[in-house]
Amino acid sequence: MHILVTGGAGFIGGHLAQRFAADGHDVVVLDNRDPFYDLDIKRHNIEAGQTAAADGDGSYEFIAGDVRDAELVTDLVADADYVYHQAAQAGVRPSVKDPRKYDEVNVDGTLNLLDACRDEGIERFVMASSSSVYGKPQYLPYDEEHPTTPVSPYGASKLAAERYACAYSEVYDLPAVALRYFTVYGPRMRPNMAISNFVSRCHNGEPPVIYGDGTQTRDFTYIEDVIEANMTLLDEDAADGMALNIGSTDNIEIKTLATEIRDQIDPDLDLVYEERHDADAEHTHAATDRAEELLGYDPDHTIREGVARFIDWYRENRDWYEPLVRQS
Ligand code: NAD
Incomplete structure (x- = not known):
């Protein structure tokens, strides 16, 4: 299959492109290498895709370009059987400072892709x-019927984009699915995330810093479970026109996460608490019944296992990855 992965130089798109190439598909990555975080990680993501293609039967091509460029998007979609759209201006807190950019990239960029996908x-x-x-x-865990009232420009832009995708499915019969990810982590993750920060600090004998009282809860979802959910959509049409939660079944408090990481690396360290950021959600927790039913989604990494795997990867890649976490 010919698969276009937008945002394929990023964390999730990078793993997706790597997997598609390893499985023998012809992958084209479109990514503008946005400097939201250090470009060295994106270089490693691209190299991982190229290596997977070289080691297997697939191919991998990287196109430096922008999803806001409708002409380029149309050209690339013309050669694709599937489009996996991961490109976005990410980040809840920064979206409060520059909401218009989030609209342009996350909504207009998605519309460019949807128009091209419909036409092709x-x-x-x-x-x-x-x-x-x-x-x-209003209740937890969130199921897909829960009201959608985003509290950040980022959340609003993702909601608008997925509503367009579902509307195109309805109006133009475009098979389209939106996967609502819940805090994804794993190798080559964005350096400014809680898990990479906790791991880095503990490795340097520094206590992990928790913003707020640490009772905020998250479904930390291991990257491989997210990739598996995406893989099923190569064949499965049962979710077309829908948005589905993709989370872990292992909801935990941030302070429990910090404790788990501290205990795996340096049990003698304390935990440190600092003031909470307002834009951060207090609790997120996914009901994944719809994904289980329609996609056979079955996340099989507990937080303990996922963190252990991330720590192993971190140790092997510490020389280049750690400086990026420290400066983020
Ligand atoms: P990421 O920032 O690592 O990857 C996004 C990629 O998109 C980057 O490589 C960036 O350069 C690229 N990009 C940004 N603007 C672009 C543009 N205008 N044109 C082309 N490329 C552009 O983020 P990620 O964590 O891999 O997230 C991937 C997707 O998953 C995003 O859509 C994000 O909103 C969504 N998501 C991620 C998480 C998570 O926990 N990581 C949670 C929920 C949703």
Whole structure:
């Protein structure tokens, strides 16, 4: 299959492109290498895709370009059977400072892809959405029927994008699915995330810093479980036109996460608490019944296992990855 992965120089898109190439598909990555975090990680993501293609039967091509460029997007979609749209301006807190950019990239960029996918009649459009579409919980865990009232420009832009995808499915019969990810982590993750920070600090004999009282809860979802969910959409049409939660079944408090990481690396360290950021969600927790039923989704990494695997990877890649975490 010919698969276009937007945002394929990023964390999730990088793992997706790598997996597609390893499985023998012809992968084209479109990514503008946005400097939201250090470009060295994106270089490693691209190299991982190239290596996977070289080691297997697939191919890998990197195109430096922008999803806001409708002409380029149209050209690339013309050669694709599937589009996996992961490109986005990510980050809840920065979106409060520059909401318009989030609209331009996350909404207009998605519309460029949807128009091209509709016109080319591709097999399926799969897009990354986010737990941020839900906003303040009226009940937990969030199921897909929970009201969507995002509390950040980022969440609003992801909601608008996924609503367009579902509307194109309804109106133009475009097979389109939005996967609402819940805090994804794993090798080559964005350096400014809680898990990479906790691991880095503990490795340097520094206590992990928790913002707030640490009772905030998250579904930390291991990258391989997210990739598996995406893989099923190469064949499965049961979720077309829908948005589905993709989370872990292992909801934990941030202070429990910090404790787990501290205990795996340096049990003598304390935990340190600092003031909480307002834009951060208090609790996120996914009900994944819909994904289980329609995609056979079955996340099989507990937080303990996922963290242990991330720590192993961190130790092997510490020389280049740690400086990026320290400066983020
Ligand atoms: P990431 O920042 O690592 O990857 C996004 C990629 O998109 C980057 O490589 C960036 O250069 C690229 N990009 C940004 N603007 C672009 C543009 N205008 N044109 C082309 N490329 C552009 O983020 P990620 O963590 O891999 O997230 C991937 C997707 O998953 C995003 O859509 C994000 O909103 C969503 N998501 C991620 C998480 C998570 O926990 N990581 C949670 C919920 C949703």
